[in-house]
Amino acid sequence: MRPAELGSFDWPLFLAVLVTCGLSLLTIFSATFQNPALSGLVARQAFWIGVGLVALLMMLSIDYHTLAGFTPVLYSAAVLALVYLLFFGRAIAGTRGWLELGSMNVQPSEFVKIVLILTVGTYIAATGGHKLGWGPLATLMILAGLPVALILTQPDVGTAATLVPVLLVAVFVAGIQVRVLVILALILALALPIAWVTYFKDYQKERILTFVDPERDPQGAGYQVRQSKIAVGSGGLTGQGLFKGTQSKLQFLPAQQTDFIFAVVAEELGFAGAGMLVGLYLFMTLRCLAAARLARDKLGRYLALGFGTAFGCQSLVNLGMMVGLVPIVGIPLPLMSYGGSSMVATLMGFGLVLNVNMRRFVN
Amino acid sequence: MALREHLDYAEKVRTQRRTRVVTVLFIAAFTAYLGTLWYLQVIRGETYRTLASENVLRTVEVPAYRGNIRDRHDRILVSNRLAFNVRMDREAIRDREALTRFLATLLEMEPDILRQRIETARPRPLERRIVLAEDVTLKQAVSIEARQLEWPELSIEVEARRSYPHGRMSAHALGYVGEISEAEMRSGAFADNLVGGDIVGKTGIERSYEAGLQGSKGARRVRVNSRGRVVEEIGLDRPPRHGTDLRLTIDLDLQRVLEEAMAGHVGAGIFLDPWTGEVLAMASSPAFEPNLFARRFPAEAWNKLISDPLKPLQNRVSLSSYSPGSTFKIVVGAAALAEKVITPSTTIFCPGYAIIYKHRFHCWKAGGHGAVALEDAIVHSCNVYFYQVGKMLGIEAIASFARRLGLGEPTGIDLLHEDAGLIPTPRWKEETRGQPWYAGETISVAIGQGPLNVTPLQMARMAATLANGGRQVTPHLVYRGEIAEAADASRRRDEAGFTARTMAALRRAMVGVVERGTGKAARLADIRVAGKTGTAQYSSRSAGVDADELPYAIRDHGWFVGFAPADSPRIAFAVFIEHGGHGGTTAAPVARRVLERFFSPPEEQPATSPGRGLKDMQAATPTVGEGSTGASS
Numbered sequence: 001m002r003p004a005e006l007g008s009f010d011w012p013l014f015l016a017v018l019v020t021c022g023l024s025l026l027t028i029f030s031a032t033f034q035n036p037a038l039s040g041l042v043a044r045q046a047f048w049i050g051v052g053l054v055a056l057l058m059m060l061s062i063d064y065h066t067l068a069g070f071t072p073v074l075y076s077a078a079v080l081a082l083v084y085l086l087f088f089g090r091a092i093a094g095t096r097g098w099l100e101l102g103s104m105n106v107q108p109s110e111f112v113k114i115v116l117i118l119t120v121g122t123y124i125a126a127t128g129g130h131k132l133g134w135g136p137l138a139t140l141m142i143l144a145g146l147p148v149a150l151i152l153t154q155p156d157v158g159t160a161a162t163l164v165p166v167l168l169v170a171v172f173v174a175g176i177q178v179r180v181l182v183i184l185a186l187i188l189a190l191a192l193p194i195a196w197v198t199y200f201k202d203y204q205k206e207r208i209l210t211f212v213d214p215e216r217d218p219q220g221a222g223y224q225v226r227q228s229k230i231a232v233g234s235g236g237l238t239g240q241g242l243f244k245g246t247q248s249k250l251q252f253l254p255a256q257q258t259d260f261i262f263a264v265v266a267e268e269l270g271f272a273g274a275g276m277l278v279g280l281y282l283f284m285t286l287r288c289l290a291a292a293r294l295a296r297d298k299l300g301r302y303l304a305l306g307f308g309t310a311f312g313c314q315s316l317v318n319l320g321m322m323v324g325l326v327p328i329v330g331i332p333l334p335l336m337s338y339g340g341s342s343m344v345a346t347l348m349g350f351g352l353v354l355n356v357n358m359r360r361f362v363n
Numbered sequence: 364m365a366l367r368e369h370l371d372y373a374e375k376v377r378t379q380r381r382t383r384v385v386t387v388l389f390i391a392a393f394t395a396y397l398g399t400l401w402y403l404q405v406i407r408g409e410t411y412r413t414l415a416s417e418n419v420l421r422t423v424e425v426p427a428y429r430g431n432i433r434d435r436h437d438r439i440l441v442s443n444r445l446a447f448n449v450r451m452d453r454e455a456i457r458d459r460e461a462l463t464r465f466l467a468t469l470l471e472m473e474p475d476i477l478r479q480r481i482e483t484a485r486p487r488p489l490e491r492r493i494v495l496a497e498d499v500t501l502k503q504a505v506s507i508e509a510r511q512l513e514w515p516e517l518s519i520e521v522e523a524r525r526s527y528p529h530g531r532m533s534a535h536a537l538g539y540v541g542e543i544s545e546a547e548m549r550s551g552a553f554a555d556n557l558v559g560g561d562i563v564g565k566t567g568i569e570r571s572y573e574a575g576l577q578g579s580k581g582a583r584r585v586r587v588n589s590r591g592r593v594v595e596e597i598g599l600d601r602p603p604r605h606g607t608d609l610r611l612t613i614d615l616d617l618q619r620v621l622e623e624a625m626a627g628h629v630g631a632g633i634f635l636d637p638w639t640g641e642v643l644a645m646a647s648s649p650a651f652e653p654n655l656f657a658r659r660f661p662a663e664a665w666n667k668l669i670s671d672p673l674k675p676l677q678n679r680v681s682l683s684s685y686s687p688g689s690t691f692k693i694v695v696g697a698a699a700l701a702e703k704v705i706t707p708s709t710t711i712f713c714p715g716y717a718i719i720y721k722h723r724f725h726c727w728k729a730g731g732h733g734a735v736a737l738e739d740a741i742v743h744s745c746n747v748y749f750y751q752v753g754k755m756l757g758i759e760a761i762a763s764f765a766r767r768l769g770l771g772e773p774t775g776i777d778l779l780h781e782d783a784g785l786i787p788t789p790r791w792k793e794e795t796r797g798q799p800w801y802a803g804e805t806i807s808v809a810i811g812q813g814p815l816n817v818t819p820l821q822m823a824r825m826a827a828t829l830a831n832g833g834r835q836v837t838p839h840l841v842y843r844g845e846i847a848e849a850a851d852a853s854r855r856r857d858e859a860g861f862t863a864r865t866m867a868a869l870r871r872a873m874v875g876v877v878e879r880g881t882g883k884a885a886r887l888a889d890i891r892v893a894g895k896t897g898t899a900q901y902s903s904r905s906a907g908v909d910a911d912e913l914p915y916a917i918r919d920h921g922w923f924v925g926f927a928p929a930d931s932p933r934i935a936f937a938v939f940i941e942h943g944g945h946g947g948t949t950a951a952p953v954a955r956r957v958l959e960r961f962f963s964p965p966e967e968q969p970a971t972s973p974g975r976g977l978k979d980m981q982a983a984t985p986t987v988g989e990g991s992t993g994a995s996s
Contacts, residue, residue, distance in 0.1 A: 043969075047747070173378050173385065175378075186485050204955065213775070222551055225419075229403065229411065229415045230411050230418065231409065231415070232400070232403050232404060232411070233404055233407055233408055233411025233414070234411040234414070234415035234855075235408070236404055236409075236412060237404065246415055246416070246418065247415055247418065247421045250419050250586075250587070250594065251588050251590040252588075259917065264985050266400070266404065267415075270404060271400060271401060271404040274400055274404065275397055275401070278393060278396055278400060279393075279397070279398055281393070282389065282390065282393035285389050285393070286386060286389065288391070289385060289389065290384055290386075291387045292382050293379050293382045293383070293386075298374070300380075301382075303380060305382060305385070309385070314397070316392055316393070319396055320396070323400060323403055325396070325399060325401045363894060
């Protein structure tokens with residue numbers, strides 16, 4: 001790294017990421033300290049933050065053009081890993097998305113996200129400056145569709161869903177012929193009802209129906225939404241106090257150190273804390289998009305855009321679940337939720353964005 | 364090259380503009396989220412805060428124990444015992460079918476019964492735990508507690524359950540308890556803090572003294588977790604007020620003898636203190652097993668009892684009225700003496716029949732009794748004598764004196780419902796049937812036939828009035844205390860309006876009935892008993908035929924009414940045997956057995972232990988404490 005590159009390092013974004021990681025540790029502690037069975041989680045999360053920061057530095061130190069050169073290899077490895085999972089994956093919570101590596105369970109689909117961002121970015125950057133026509137679009141859809149389809153068969157709708165915006169936003173920014181757009185919209189409109197009948201499992205339909213009508217089944221699928229809203233709402237302006245949230249401490253909140261971690265923050269720190277956290281996520285998303293705008297070239301632009309979209313959309317989906325705006329789909333809040341794969345992959349993504357940003361003036 | 368640069372520049376401008384669009388969309392979405400967050404946390408924060416505290420704070424009932432009921436010598440008639448109930452938290456339920464199968468196997472119950480109980484409780488508030496099975500064995504209770512992790516929605520509740528240690532003994536006087544019904548809750552007749560599932564008195568003493576026996580539940584506040592387990596006691600909001608104990612006037616020994624004597628008969632027997640109205644023994648036969656009702660799910664027991672042709676639930680003492688038959692001759696005799704239409708020495712000739720209003724009325728003795736005065740007419744129960752006296756008196760006078768002796772109106776006993784019976788008058792007939800009174804009907808009424816109905820309790824009260832010299836007493840089951848009962852006994856008012864001479868004449872006649880007449884079966888060796896038998900004709904086919912030869916259902920009803928000792932009465936009674944044939948052969952022996960016991964009690968005195976019932980229960984079962992509820996177990 002040259003001094004000039006360090007000079008244009010996005011310190012505010014990096015700091016925001018570190019602060020969020022710190023908040024993650026604090027909140028996981030609050031969510032688990034009463035339960036002896038979960039007492040090791042804070043230390044493990046701290047360990048993964050450490051691993052993630054090392055990965056971030058590695059992503060940062062190699063020029064992203066060099067990284068993009070590895071894309072075909074990474075893409076092939078990702079698809080192979082997903083196929084392997086189909087047959088040998090370890091099922092956790094009904095999803096065969098886990099790879100057992102020694103004593104660790106790794107979730108490869110989190111890393112596929114980064115690979116997909118690289119793939120989409122590299123491919124669009126390589127095409128000319130024209131709006132996307134049928135040919136390149138079809139290629140992109142096949143490239144992105146393959147891993148998405150494999151993740152859907154796990155089945156992990158939540159993770160698959162966070163990959164789709166990456167492609168959509170990239171296509172939107174690159175530009176698309178109007179004719180192509182209309183036909184695609186029609187296909188999508190037809191595909192959804194068919195998917196409803198053929199693909200979605202009953203519990204998934206139930207979740208979506210419950211989202212439409214929360215009182216439909218207050219004991220079953222509606223329970224999580226209801227308890228989450230109670231937790232968030234009861235926080236008020238200033239919260240019930242750190243470590244004092246009754247919804248989390250008395251186990252009314254489901255999965256409170258993972259998917260529902262935001263509700264713990266909202267309950268204990270109130271609007272003051274939760275609003276600030278939402279602001280923090282918006283800030284980090286905007287820094288990624290700014291990096292895309294300021295990027296030196298097309299590759300950098302699409303890489304930063306891809307990650308910013310993935311990060312922003314996933315945050316929105318998770319936060320939306322907490323306040324009842326989005327059905328419960330079971331995806332973590334990046335940087336906050338407990339989980340090593342998500343933490344490392346997300347920090348790698350930030351490494352990529354910081355990389356693009358840092359090298360924006362270099363020739 | 365310039366073109367290439369130009370294209371690149373155009374592409375850069377376009378993509379930057381579109382990235383801005385994406386940026387704006389993200390800002391809009393995140394801002395909308397902040398708005399939602401503000402709405403949830405700040406605007407509706409109070410609502411959710413309340414919901415959150417309702418999630419964790421529960422008011423748990425602290426049960427109040429129902430008061431015990433004891434006999435006049437403080438022997439336990441009704442108390443409480445510990446029972447284990449299986450309760451289910453519907454908020455914590457996960458797999459209803461698996462749960463039903465588990466419980467059905469463990470408790471050896473039909474799964475459908477469990478499903479039905481869950482269904483029945485549906486309208487109740489969800490946070491209220493419902494009872495799925497009651498009175499399970501200790502072993503079953505332990506099995507369920509041991510599998511708490513597997514079935515967190517189940518809990519074992521220790522409940523005080525009503526217990527009738529003597530079973531059917533005085534079942535109709537004591538009554539039974541059961542779960543309060545929706546209608547009862549709406550009626551306003553019960554304490555207003557009772558909710559579905561609470562146990563209340565349904566009949567008898569349990570019902571009429573419900574308010575005192577029930578006591579009042581206490582409440583404690585606890586903090587629970589999402590599984591409803593109590594994680595912290597916050598405090599006692601309100602201590603429970605346990606029900607007050609009742610002491611009855613019933614003497615358990617006498618009651619037992621009465622019930623033994625009534626066994627196999629259908630009917631009723633009441634023995635009173637003639638001076639105070641204290642009920643010493645009271646039985647309606649057949650009786651029911653009140654322990655069957657002391658549960659939440661009595662359906663099977665109910666159906667069996669309701670379909671029983673002998674109607675064991677019917678309280679024949681005070682809720683059924685019957686024709687009094689010849690016992691009514693005492694009323695007519697008393698009225699005739701008081702109205703001075705006869706004197707004790709007035710004689711009437713009985714040729715075995717009388718022709719009155721051109722109609723031939725028969726005496727039960729075909730050959731006739733010859734010339735009889737009042738005493739012999741009562742002793743031998745001569746119909747012709749009373750036909751003539753009744754004709755002289757007229758229906759209005761008969762009805763008026765019947766009322767003075769307490770017939771045809773509720774006695775005021777401390778049970779909620781009571782049959783009034785019926786004393787017919789011309790006005791009554793006009794109003795109910797729209798027909799005039801026929802003079803011939805008076806002749807039937809004079810020997811206790813016709814549309815005349817009395818309860819056995821009214822007859823016992825009449826016997827008390829005859830015994831104490833003309834004073835009306837109010838029969839009662841709950842002991843009022845030494846002073847009140849003594850004051851009652853010393854009160855001397857001749858409310859019935861009979862002279863001492865009239866009373867003495869009637870007494871002489873009634874002693875004669877037992878000494879040498881139809882009531883000989885009630886004779887005691889050294890105590891003079893006064894009584895009157897009655898045989899209420901049930902069907903015209905039964906007239907003049909021996910009861911044993913008739914089918915049960917159309918046999919006559921037998922009565923025996925009286926008091927003893929004749930000269931200084933200490934006990935008055937009425938015994939009624941449904942379809943028992945002649946009162947002298949069925950009812951009188953029952954009375955004799957109880958009187959024998961009353962006048963020669965066994966040597967050893969009943970152990971009196973005037974302690975409080977609740978303490979007794981706690982002493983016997985030390986695990987009962989105020990904190991024993993489902994939530995904490």
